[in-house]
Structures are given as structure tokens and as C-alpha cells.
Amino acid sequence: MAPLLHAEGLVRHLGGRDVVDDISLSVPAGQVTCLLGPSGCGKSTTLRIIAGVDRQDAGIVSLNGAVVSDDRRHVPAERRGIGLMFQDFALFPHLTVAQNIGFGLPKGDAAAARVLDLLSRVDLAGYGAKHPHELSGGEQQRVALARALAPRPKIMLMDEPFSGLDNRLRDEIRDATLSVLKQEGTAVLLVTHEPDEAMRMADEIALMRDGRIVQQAAPYNIYNAPVDREAAAFFSDINTLRGDVHGALTETPFGQFLAPGQTEGAQVDIVFRPQHVRIDFDRAGHGPRPTAAEGTPARGTVLRARFMGKESLVEFLMDDGTSRVTATVPAVFLPKPGTVLWLSIRRDRCFVFPCTPT
Numbered sequence: 001m002a003p004l005l006h007a008e009g010l011v012r013h014l015g016g017r018d019v020v021d022d023i024s025l026s027v028p029a030g031q032v033t034c035l036l037g038p039s040g041c042g043k044s045t046t047l048r049i050i051a052g053v054d055r056q057d058a059g060i061v062s063l064n065g066a067v068v069s070d071d072r073r074h075v076p077a078e079r080r081g082i083g084l085m086f087q088d089f090a091l092f093p094h095l096t097v098a099q100n101i102g103f104g105l106p107k108g109d110a111a112a113a114r115v116l117d118l119l120s121r122v123d124l125a126g127y128g129a130k131h132p133h134e135l136s137g138g139e140q141q142r143v144a145l146a147r148a149l150a151p152r153p154k155i156m157l158m159d160e161p162f163s164g165l166d167n168r169l170r171d172e173i174r175d176a177t178l179s180v181l182k183q184e185g186t187a188v189l190l191v192t193h194e195p196d197e198a199m200r201m202a203d204e205i206a207l208m209r210d211g212r213i214v215q216q217a218a219p220y221n222i223y224n225a226p227v228d229r230e231a232a233a234f235f236s237d238i239n240t241l242r243g244d245v246h247g248a249l250t251e252t253p254f255g256q257f258l259a260p261g262q263t264e265g266a267q268v269d270i271v272f273r274p275q276h277v278r279i280d281f282d283r284a285g286h287g288p289r290p291t292a293a294e295g296t297p298a299r300g301t302v303l304r305a306r307f308m309g310k311e312s313l314v315e316f317l318m319d320d321g322t323s324r325v326t327a328t329v330p331a332v333f334l335p336k337p338g339t340v341l342w343l344s345i346r347r348d349r350c351f352v353f354p355c356t357p358t
């Protein structure tokens with residue numbers, strides 16, 4: 001089946017550079033895709049081009065199998081059959097909640113029934129006669145969602161739709177929004193700079209950097225098979241051990257790692273997340289035995305330990321005198337600085353990348 005949204009080779013020059021630099025992207029029916037990346041990487045510009053509120057310098061946008069924008073054609077935003085939701089919900093202050101939701105619908109019984117149905121779906125049954133100023137931020141967000149969904153768009157384009165909300169409310173509203181979008185079967189392209197939000201919402205994440213998509217995959221795959229060190233670091237803290245390649249192997253305090261495809265003498269980074277480090281006590285200068293899964297353990301000295309709420313973060317200087325490793329441990333584990341402990345790392349959770357500047 002053809003994707004609902006397909007963008008091919010999008011380019012946008014702004015301020016003397018390509019802020020969108022050859023973006024290609026597809027969103028299938030009913031699927032949530034998150035455009036994720038740091039501030040300024042070009043997410044919003046990409047979304048605005050797809051919405052039709054900005055125009056690309058090169059590339060094609062197709063919706064439902066029909067080209068809506070290329071170098072000759074440009075269907076305006078309001079005729080693309082898309083739902084739009086931006087950071088500021090921009091409800092009409094002088095209209096009631098029901099009038100806001102029904103704004104884009106032809107007047108009639110069907111519209112009234114659709115408004116009532118949406119009010120109950122977003123858990124605001126009975127709120128139809130209120131005005132936006134009488135609602136909390138979370139309630140206003142739900143009205144904006146209902147308004148965008150009212151004309152039954154096949155695709156919703158959302159730009160940081162939860163960023164104006166209180167932290168405590170955000171998770172709840174994200175889940176509720178996702179459930180309404182899934183019930184309606186709407187495909188979604190959602191822009192966010194928060195990895196947690198993308199992991200929570202997305203069927204697929206398109207990770208952006210400097211105007212390009214560097215990796216597009218399901219959340220599990222993007223987290224567990226990042227394309228490079230920066231992609232790994234975008235989702236959590238990471239540890240990096242740098243080493244030289246000799247005979248396709250790299251020596252580290254945790255034994256040798258395979259560095260396939262790397263040239264002799266090149267530098268590589270062995271990257272792993274703090275939650276994949278296991279800590280053992282020192283037994284008169286010995287640690288645990290090496291295992292196939294965890295490889296050779298290495299000894300380190302605690303530099304600092306901090307309690308972070310759900311877990312503790314312990315930083316080590318390894319016995320080689322230069323490598324530093326951070327481990328996260330569930331609950332409270334606060335060894336004193338200077339304590340000697342042994343660390344093992346999950347070999348299947350280590351990534352070997354060509355060295356990039358830190």
C-alpha cells in the first residue's frame with residue numbers, strides 16, 4: 001500500500017544554509033512517526049513544508065498518493081486534508097469549546113454529532129458550552145486535538161504539541177492523545193526534541209541532525225542499534241572507551257573488542273550505556289570470573305556517587321588511570337569515593353564506532 005505521506009528530497013535554504021538538506025520520509029496509514037532531534041536541526045521547517053505553510057526549494061511532497069507540492073505545483077495548507085496542531089493551541093477565545101471543535105465542519109446534525117463524539121473521546125463531555133479561558137492548559141490541549149481531528153484528517157502534523165503543558169500532566173495527556181489518534185486511525189507526523197516523548201509515542205522515529213535524517217527505525221531498534229555515537233548519546237548518557245585498532249581488535253580495560261571493517265591503527269570508540277554496567281565487590285584483588293556475555297571484568301575506583309531518585313549514579317576511574325566509566329544502579333547505592341569495585345559490561349550492548357571528536 002502506498003504511504004499516506006511521502007516526502008522526497010526536500011531542501012530548504014534559509015539564512016544562507018540548507019536547514020533542510022535532502023529529507024526523504026514516508027508515513028504509512030495509522031502510524032505515528034516522530035521527527036526527533038536537537039533544537040535547530042530543521043524539524044519544524046520540514047513539518048511546515050509538508051503542511052504547506054512553507055515551500056521547499058527542492059523536493060516533492062505527496063499525500064494519499066497525489067503530489068501536493070513540487071517545483072510546479074503547490075496545494076495550499078487548507079486544501080491538503082491534514083490536521084495541524086502546533087505548540088500554541090490557538091483556540092478562538094470568543095467561541096465556545098463546541099464551536100471551536102466544529103469550526104472546520106459544514107454546519108448540520110452530522111457536525112453536532114461529531115462534536116459530541118469528540119468531546120467524549122477527549123474526556124470533555126459536558127464542556128461544550130464553556131469558553132477556552134475557563135479551561136486548564138491540559139483541557140485546552142484536548143480541545144485543540146478534537147478540533148484538529150473533527151474533519152477526520154487522514155494525517156495529523158503536530159509540532160511539539162505537549163511542550164506548553166505542566167510536567168506532571170504531560171505523560172497523561174500524551175497517552176490520552178495517542179489513544180484518541182489510534183482510535184481514529186489517523187497517521188501522525190510529530191515533531192519533538194524529547195527522546196522520551198518519541199520513545200513513548202512513536203511507531204517509528206526519524207532522528208534528525210543538521211537538516212538530515214540520520215536514522216529512521218522503530219524505537220527499540222533505534223535505541224539498541226544506534227547508527228553512531230551521537231545517536232546513542234541522544235537517548236541516554238553513554239560511556240565511551242577509545243582505543244586503537246590492531247588486527248581488527250581494540251584493547252580496553254574490559255578486554256578486546258572486535259572492530260570489523262576498521263583500518264589498522266585507526267581509533268574507535270566502544271560505547272555503552274551506564275545501565276549496562278554491572279558492579280561487583282572486590283574480593284582481595286579479584287572480581288567476578290569472565291563470562292561470554294559480560295567479558296573480562298575491570299577494576300575501578302569510585303570518584304563520585306550520586307542519588308538520582310529511582311537510581312544511583314556511580315562514576316569510576318579505571319585502573320588504567322585514564323578511562324572513566326559511569327554506572328547506574330537501581331535504588332540507593334552510594335559507595336564512598338576511593339572504594340575499589342569491579343565492573344563488567346554487557347558485551348551485546350556495546351557498540352563499536354569509528355572515532356568522532358568528543
Ligand SMILES: Nc1ncnc2c1ncn2[C@@H]1O[C@H](COP(=O)(O)OP(=O)(O)OP(=O)(O)O)[C@@H](O)[C@H]1O
Binds near residue numbers: 037040046
Ligand atoms: N526564516 C528563517 N530565516 C533564517 N533562518 C531560519 C528561518 N527559519 C528557521 N531558521 C533556522 O533554521 C534552523 C532550523 O529551524 P527549525 O525551526 O526548523 O528547527 P527545529 O529543529 O524545529 O528547532 P526547535 O526544536 O528549536 O524548534 C534554525 O537554525 C533556525 O534558526
